[in-house]
Amino acid sequence: MLARIRRVPFTVIPLVLAALLALLPWLGLGIYWNQEIVLTIGLALLVSGLNLSFGYAGELALGQVAIYAVGAYVSGYIALNLTSDLFVSLLATIAAALVIGLISGYPGLRLGGWALAMTSFFLVLLVPDLVNIFQKYTNGTIGLVGIPPLTLFGQPLDSNQYYLFAVIIGALWFVVFRNLVTSRHGKALLVLRRSPVLASSLGIGVRPLKLKAYALGAVPCGIAGASRSELRS
């Protein structure tokens, strides 16, 4: 019996738990916990982005909150002005997060350590200023209000369906994350964290690797921001 359990790969357990989590609303989960769990998934995505660039690559890039804000504004703006389709919103958010991740990480190619930490942290401080400057699009300090609910194939999602999608997207990202860090790329990131010099002497391109870490680390933050803007509406 025990031997048979051991033969089941360890990765099955998180997946089973995720499936259970996804089914909770149909087992009588209230709206309060529904929203709390979606919020938790968003924060988990945000932290896993930080984990990729800071934890694995060892780069002190702290711009994740700025990317989170960008994700929230992009998805909110698209839902208000263009379409509220789930896939369009998701793809646009990921694209915006990739771009901002590259821009905010770019100084990291020249700087290391404290300088990168402070530069990226400065970016977070600039968010309120930028929101005020682009008042026309962001509605200033009031924020975007009246964001319509997301739709899928033209059908608006109710809160349970939205919850289901949030859990699925969160679980999917963690599957991607797990495969990434156990792959060759994950090992390369750990080498980079030890020493960039060691990485390049092992034939790992430091520049592309750093850019990859910033860009990939930005993706979950953008998605997290999108989930946040939907919750507020």
Added chain:
Amino acid sequence: MTTIWAGLSVGGVYAVVALGYNIVYIGSSTLNFAHANLMMLGVFLAYWGLVQLSWKIIPVLVVAVAIVAFASMGEERVAIRPVRHIQGQLVTMVGAATLITGIIEIVWGQQALTVPSFFSDTPHHVLGGAVLPGDLAVIGLAVVLTAAIALVSRLSMVGLRALAVSEDRDAAQLRGINVRRMQVGVFALAGAIAGLLGPFLGPLTFASYTLPASLAVIGFVALAIGGYGSIVATTVGAFGIGLVQQYTSRYIGANYENLMVFAILVVVLMALPNGLAGARRERVV
């Protein structure tokens, strides 16, 4: 000229933040992220002493210096010493900064408080511009402290030891310098200066628990422009940032102040990664 005075007094605040960074950086090669929070603790203690207890200025200064120096040494003990690697230190120092801010918020609340200035509130006309005596005091203090620390670090035995530690910690230890005592000492000194400045900075910055985040970052920008460990160049950089901010906010708009500072930071870091007066280090392994 009035704008210049305003810029210089804001720059003076940044200069003393950056000075605190430099003192700790020279003696222990750490960037003390929580220094701006310690300074804000000094400002709140000034409010507590001058307004809540209505003490005279001298006892307030003594108590503030003692408490902030003690807090700084506590930070060194729990957040810096057990953690050797830079990534870990960043996390623990942000933690220390958050903790200090949280304590301030619990004790004094979220409302920004006005610290009374012990100079008069009538502006003087100096060199064709209006300036408050309190602002002049901050500018003067920044200059005097910078000169004092620069002289001490170049001419005294303690200063030379600190420079040796910043150059090469292991070699300094081999030469018989007590590296750990040096580290505790610089934290205590930086904390004491932060406590001393509280009553002077308070009238300018107000006692506000949200301010340290931006002070910390802009103080760092001054440090990056001047170069780590170069005390005079950093203060020059800080005054420059203050001027840029005031001119930007006057001619372009207040929303663009920090954006402009960020642009300068990026340009300086790209062009001179070691700052105006920093030396390049070739050794990488």
